[in-house]
Amino acid sequence: MLRELFHKEKKGTLSRRAFLKSTALASGGLVVAFCLPAGLRRAFAQEAKTAVIPPNAFVHIAPDNTVTILLKHSEMGQGVWTSLPMVLAEELDCDWNKVRVEHAPAAPAYAHTAFGMQMTGGSTSTWESYDQLRQAGAMARALLMQAAAANWNKSVADCHAAGGFVVCGDKKISYGELADAAAKLPMPAEVKLKDVKDFRLIGKPMRRLDSTAKVSGKAEFGIDVKRPNMLVAVVARAPVFGAKLKSFDATKAKALPGVVDVVQVPSGVAVLGKHFWAAKQGRDALVLDWDLGAGATLSTAAMREQYRKLAQTAGTVAKSAGDIRATTKDAGIVEAEYEVPFLAHAPMEPLNCTVEIGKDGCDIYTGTQFQTMDQGTAAGILGLKPEQVRIHTTFLGGGFGRRATPTSDFVAEAVQVAKASGKTVKVVWTREDDIHGGYYRPMWLSRLRAAVGVGGKPASWEHTIVGQSIIAGTPFEKAMVKDGVDVTSVEGAADSPYLAAIPVHRVDLHSPTSAIPVLWWRSVGHSHTAFAVESFIDELAHAAKKDTLEYRRDLLPADSRERRALDLAAEKFGWGKPLPKGHAAGLAVHQSFGSYVAQIAEVSIDDKKQIKVHRVVCAIDCGPIVNPLTIEAQMQSGIAFGLSAALHSEITFKDGKVEQSNFNNYQVLRLNEMPKVEVHIVPSTDKMGGVGEPGTPPIAPAVANAVFAATGKRLRQLPLRFA
Amino acid sequence: MQLDVNGKQYDVDVPADMPLLWVLRDVIGLTGTKFGCGMMQCGACTVQVDGAPTRSCVTPASTLAGKKITTIEGLSADASHAVQRAWIETDVVQCGYCQSGQIMAAAALLTTKPKPTDADIDAAMNGNLCRCGTYQRIRAAVHRASELMAADKLGEVGHVA
Numbered sequence: 001m002l003r004e005l006f007h008k009e010k011k012g013t014l015s016r017r018a019f020l021k022s023t024a025l026a027s028g029g030l031v032v033a034f035c036l037p038a039g040l041r042r043a044f045a046q047e048a049k050t051a052v053i054p055p056n057a058f059v060h061i062a063p064d065n066t067v068t069i070l071l072k073h074s075e076m077g078q079g080v081w082t083s084l085p086m087v088l089a090e091e092l093d094c095d096w097n098k099v100r101v102e103h104a105p106a107a108p109a110y111a112h113t114a115f116g117m118q119m120t121g122g123s124t125s126t127w128e129s130y131d132q133l134r135q136a137g138a139m140a141r142a143l144l145m146q147a148a149a150a151n152w153n154k155s156v157a158d159c160h161a162a163g164g165f166v167v168c169g170d171k172k173i174s175y176g177e178l179a180d181a182a183a184k185l186p187m188p189a190e191v192k193l194k195d196v197k198d199f200r201l202i203g204k205p206m207r208r209l210d211s212t213a214k215v216s217g218k219a220e221f222g223i224d225v226k227r228p229n230m231l232v233a234v235v236a237r238a239p240v241f242g243a244k245l246k247s248f249d250a251t252k253a254k255a256l257p258g259v260v261d262v263v264q265v266p267s268g269v270a271v272l273g274k275h276f277w278a279a280k281q282g283r284d285a286l287v288l289d290w291d292l293g294a295g296a297t298l299s300t301a302a303m304r305e306q307y308r309k310l311a312q313t314a315g316t317v318a319k320s321a322g323d324i325r326a327t328t329k330d331a332g333i334v335e336a337e338y339e340v341p342f343l344a345h346a347p348m349e350p351l352n353c354t355v356e357i358g359k360d361g362c363d364i365y366t367g368t369q370f371q372t373m374d375q376g377t378a379a380g381i382l383g384l385k386p387e388q389v390r391i392h393t394t395f396l397g398g399g400f401g402r403r404a405t406p407t408s409d410f411v412a413e414a415v416q417v418a419k420a421s422g423k424t425v426k427v428v429w430t431r432e433d434d435i436h437g438g439y440y441r442p443m444w445l446s447r448l449r450a451a452v453g454v455g456g457k458p459a460s461w462e463h464t465i466v467g468q469s470i471i472a473g474t475p476f477e478k479a480m481v482k483d484g485v486d487v488t489s490v491e492g493a494a495d496s497p498y499l500a501a502i503p504v505h506r507v508d509l510h511s512p513t514s515a516i517p518v519l520w521w522r523s524v525g526h527s528h529t530a531f532a533v534e535s536f537i538d539e540l541a542h543a544a545k546k547d548t549l550e551y552r553r554d555l556l557p558a559d560s561r562e563r564r565a566l567d568l569a570a571e572k573f574g575w576g577k578p579l580p581k582g583h584a585a586g587l588a589v590h591q592s593f594g595s596y597v598a599q600i601a602e603v604s605i606d607d608k609k610q611i612k613v614h615r616v617v618c619a620i621d622c623g624p625i626v627n628p629l630t631i632e633a634q635m636q637s638g639i640a641f642g643l644s645a646a647l648h649s650e651i652t653f654k655d656g657k658v659e660q661s662n663f664n665n666y667q668v669l670r671l672n673e674m675p676k677v678e679v680h681i682v683p684s685t686d687k688m689g690g691v692g693e694p695g696t697p698p699i700a701p702a703v704a705n706a707v708f709a710a711t712g713k714r715l716r717q718l719p720l721r722f723a
Numbered sequence: 724m725q726l727d728v729n730g731k732q733y734d735v736d737v738p739a740d741m742p743l744l745w746v747l748r749d750v751i752g753l754t755g756t757k758f759g760c761g762m763m764q765c766g767a768c769t770v771q772v773d774g775a776p777t778r779s780c781v782t783p784a785s786t787l788a789g790k791k792i793t794t795i796e797g798l799s800a801d802a803s804h805a806v807q808r809a810w811i812e813t814d815v816v817q818c819g820y821c822q823s824g825q826i827m828a829a830a831a832l833l834t835t836k837p838k839p840t841d842a843d844i845d846a847a848m849n850g851n852l853c854r855c856g857t858y859q860r861i862r863a864a865v866h867r868a869s870e871l872m873a874a875d876k877l878g879e880v881g882h883v884a
Contacts, residue, residue: 077818077855211811214819215826216802217755217795221819224754232749257738275749276758277741348759348767348820348854397757397820398854431760629814633860637817640856663764663852672845674858 057109058136059088061144065164065176067094069101072110072129074120074369076347076396076403077637078692079630081210086627087130090201091137091194094175095164101209106371106391117372121404121520123593123690126626130688138191140182147182148173196624205629210395222367222394223428225354230424231260232276233417234283234433237268240656241438241515242295245269245288253282262286263420267409270417276428295515296656300342300443303653306512307466311337311447315464315508316484319494322504327460331451334543338448338532340718341650343441343521344666349397350434353414354426361388362418365426366411367396369404373475377408378415400641401520405439406474409517432661440651441521442468446493446532450502456544457555460504463493467528468518469511485509488520492529492592492697497562498537501555516653522641523693526592530697531704531718534588538705539714548705549575549587561596561621562589564682569598569619572680580604583614586705588698594689595622596682599639601675601702605710609722611647613675613703621682622689628681631691635679638695643675644668646700648719724785728753729797737784744768744779747794755795755823759852766851769824770794776831776847795823798830805875806830809868817855825851829865838869 060068069088075081081101089099104110110118113128141161148166149156151173159168164175196202213219238245248269250262258278263270269286273279354365355378362382368374371391378389396403403410414427429437444467453459469486471477480487485494486509494507521527541551549570556563566589569575579585582604589598602615618635625631648667652659660666700718708714713722726733726743728751735750742761747753747770756779759767763778770779771793798804802811806829816822825848832839832847839847844865853861 075818079817207811207814208816210819211814211816212802214816214822215807215810216799217753217823219819220754221757223758224748226752226754275737275745277738277745277749281738346854348757348765348818348852350758395820396818398818400854428758431762431765633814633817633857636859637856640858641854643856644854662762663760664762668852668854669856669858670849670852671858671861672849674856674862677859 058133059092059140061140061175061179063176063179065095065098065174067092067099067164067175069099070104071101072104072118073125074103074367074393074396074399075210076120076367076369076399078125078634079208079627080120080125082206082208083126083627083630084129084133085209086201086206087133088137090199091134092141093161093163096201098164099209103393106375106389111372119372119404120369120399121401123595123692123694125690127594127688127690130626134193135191138193139187142188142191143182143185144175144178146185146188147178151178151181203625204627206627207629219395221349221397222354222365223349223352223397225365225394225426227354227356227365227424230354230426231272231274232279233270233272233425233427234276234279234430235265235268235270235413235417235427236283236286236288237433237437239290240292240295240298241517243290243292246291247289249287252285252287256282256285261421261423263417265413265416265420267413267416270421270427272417272421272423272425279428280430292656298515298653298656300652303443303514304339304445307443307445308337310466310510310512311445311464313510315466315510317506317508318485318490319499319505319507321499322460324460324462324504324506327451327504331453331459332543333449333451334540335447335449336536336539336716338446338535338716340444340528340531340645341652342443342516343645343649344435344651345398345400345402345521346434346663346666346668347396347398347400347402350431351402351410351429351437352426353411354424355414355418356424357382357418361390362415363390363392364411364415365392365394366414367394367399367403368411369396369399369401370408373406374408374411377412381412381415382419400522401524402439405519406476409439431663435651435661435666436658438517439519440516441527442470442518444528446528448532448536450536450540452540452543456540456546456551458498458502458540461499461502462505463507463532464510465490465493465507465529466510466512468514468516470518470520470524472511486511488525490529491525492590493533496533497560497591498533498555500557522638523592523696526590526693526697527645530588530590530592531700534590534698534701535704535716538586538701538708542708547576552589561682561684561686562591562598565589565596565598565619565621568680568682569600569617572619572678573600573617575600582710584706584710586702586707586709588701588705590694590697592694592697593692594687595620595691595694596689597635597694597698599698599702601699601706603703603706603710605707611703611707611720613643613673615676615678616699616702617678617680618695619680619682620691620694621684621686622691622694623684623686624688625681631681632679634691635695636677638693639677639699640669640674642696642699643673643703645718646703646720647673650719725788726784726792727790728792729794735784739785740783742780743770743782743784743787743792746784747779753794753796757820757823759821763850764852765821766828767821767824769827769851771827771831774831774834776828793827795827798826804830805871806833806864806868809864809871813860813864813867815857815860815864817857821851821853825853825861829861829868832865833869833872837872839865
């Protein structure tokens with residue numbers, strides 16, 4: 001559903017109207033940059049100023065033949081550091097071994113082609129920049145060919161490019177040698193892109209370009225940044241959401257060795273030290289007096305009761321067809337409620353941000369998914385123009401959505417600490433700060449109700465969803481809350497492929513509010529709707545005494561991409577064949593972010609009632625493939641991330657306080673629990689989808705369905721537990 | 724206090740309770756060793772002390788006088804250690820943040836158990852979390868590193884002979 005919105009924004013804008021600009025660098029070499037047209041609609045963005053043509057680019061060819069590709073997306077593990085350069089290098093025909101990658105600075109030229117702001121999220125990076133990067137590569141190659149042809153007094157048609165050289169008969173000249181001359185040439189109006197059959201990189205399994213840096217401890221994450229005269233700060237934040245600081249005493253903190261300064265900021269009190277340890281000891285020594293306010297009564301137990309009551313009432317309609325009442329009177333009714341808890345993202349790298357305020361602006365060093373937002377927010381705090389705020393994106397030690405906050409929370413806070421102290425400062429969060437810090441995946445409750453019709457098929461389908469809106473109150477509200485429905489709350493439910501086969505249906509939504517900040521968490525709404533819908537379909541299949549695969553196949557159109565993924569997974573798993581004693585299988589299929597993923601989980605339950613997932617067979621149709629290794633890794637990754645939520649993780653509140661604090665009680669998947677994952681890719685020429693998130697939604701229902709097959713017990717709450 | 728890190732002597736003036744992790748990162752400037760939890764729950768801070776995998780986030784630096792500390796930077800100068808080569812070959816990393824700790828734990832395991840089983844790997848590396856879920860490739864890469872180390876050894880013998 002989100003994807004449809006993106007495409008609406010994109011239609012008729014970029015491909016026709018984008019234009020290219022070449023610039024000769026003072027240092028020599030060729031730069032190719034796209035400058036997006038000023039008229040490009042930026043429904044999602046703070047208005048970006050396009051008057052300044054940024055002195056940066058997608059590709060820079062140095063005289064020594066090194067090709068530097070500037071990555072507008074943030075590398076957070078999903079592999080864009082490799083897959084996106086592959087797209088550009090394919091058209092450029094350069095030497096892959098000479099490719100270097102850097103994160104691009106924050107500038108309008110690097111705006112997301114659908115969102116209009118620089119960002120990484122929504123599993124969009126590859127499809128949104130695919131055409132753009134091919135164009136950039138092809139344009140650079142065309143200029144290099146022209147330069148070579150002019151040099152030899154030949155026609156471009158007599159030349160060809162390969163491996164970083166232009167070749168004409170027995171003559172050969174490197175891109176590096178041509179770069180200066182090429183940079184002085186006017187851009188051709190049009191360039192010809194390669195035919196798919198001629199691809200040498202796209203579609204091939206290519207190993208990651210960031211491996212060497214990351215296995216040698218040399219890759220720089222935000223937390224590793226070091227600036228001259230930099231201090232490290234740890235911040236004491238409100239113990240419950242919405243609390244106000246009445247007063248504080250920093251006497252003890254200031255007396256500690258290594259503590260340099262203590263400043264109050266809007267989010268709390270920051271202790272600045274010579275190193276993290278001093279700042280952390282100082283933070284812990286602060287004496288703080290908070291007015292806890294209404295937040296101190298908050299409890300998830302009470303919220304669940306409220307959600308259950310709300311689910312019994314009609315919400316705002318997201319999707320509706322036919323008259324529910326007409327079909328639900330006499331038929332057999334199947335009814336169930338599914339619940340998922342608040343979740344922290346808990347990326348391995350705790351949040352951090354380094355801020356250096358200078359005479360001519362501000363430099364921010366951080367791992368972020370939201371450059372444009374962060375830049376605008378920092379500029380607002382400091383009274384600067386956005387372009388005076390230079391964002392230096394480092395590697396991200398995981399993001400999962402937490403480093404994409406519409407409030408720029410962790411960046412804004414670091415800017416406030418730097419501003420208040422007048423120091424260059426790196427704010428570092430502890431793990432406890434991260435687990436307590438909010439911006440959680442919302443807690444959700446789904447109530448599903450179906451009337452069973454002919455052959456056990458659903459004659460009607462009612463799905464009431466209860467949970468906090470992620471989008472309401474953010475700059476995205478106008479575009480993504482439609483008629484009172486946050487599209488991310490109902491994605492995967494209101495557009496469920498089963499609804500087409502069920503003539504009478506209704507999906508509605510309650511969006512209660514609370515003081516708890518919520519945020520997109522890998523796969524956003526799909527992280528709860530897939531669990532509810534795919535569990536409930538399974539329940540209906542069992543109620544109809546049908547095979548759960550066949551039941552789904554009957555409801556899905558034969559030519560649907562869901563069916564293709566499901567059939568491939570079933571074939572590779574050997575669905576229906578005998579399993580080892582005590583093992584059982586469950587399946588789920590779900591479309592998210594334009595990709596269709598089916599997963600079959602093989603589980604057993606031990607005598608301590610612990611669920612063991614032995615094997616997962618995963619089939620994905622994501623359309624045309626850029627790097628199969630990326631897809632395989634992202635499916636494994638999405639499954640592991642989803643299994644953490646399926647088996648372990650939850651954030652709960654009591655008396656306004658988060659009851660979890662670190663990995664000892666906010667548990668995530670460990671190595672011994674990782675099932676054997678087999679990934680199969682459906683050959684497809686359909687529209688390209690994403691791969692960062694779609695692996696996550698199906699795993700929880702697949703496991704829950706397998707648990708039912710193994711035990712006859714239906715678990716309807718995550719994390720899955722036997723009472 | 725004096726610390727021996729990667730064969731180099733460092734004289735550091737820090738509080739006695741300061742964990743090795745922060746001495747390495749914020750005082751000595753070796754940032755390859757990572758902070759993940761601060762309470763030995765995630766393994767991101769794993770280094771080797773006299774060859775044994777050690778959680779630097781809870782180990783006071785003052786307890787390490789006279790011991791040999793090895794960090795990811797000291798494993799090899801050029802990513803040439805068998806474990807690092809196996810990691811590259813197997814395309815293990817994703818975000819990469821936990822991988823220094825994973826690699827230090829794997830290298831220590833292979834020193835004591837040159838041919839570990841899956842169960843050995845689980846037991847030795849269960850304390851090293853990875854939120855990207857690279858576990859399957861980590862397991863494969865440990866086995867691959869075991870092969871590479873065996874081959875290196877054969878090579879060495881061959882060279883001597």
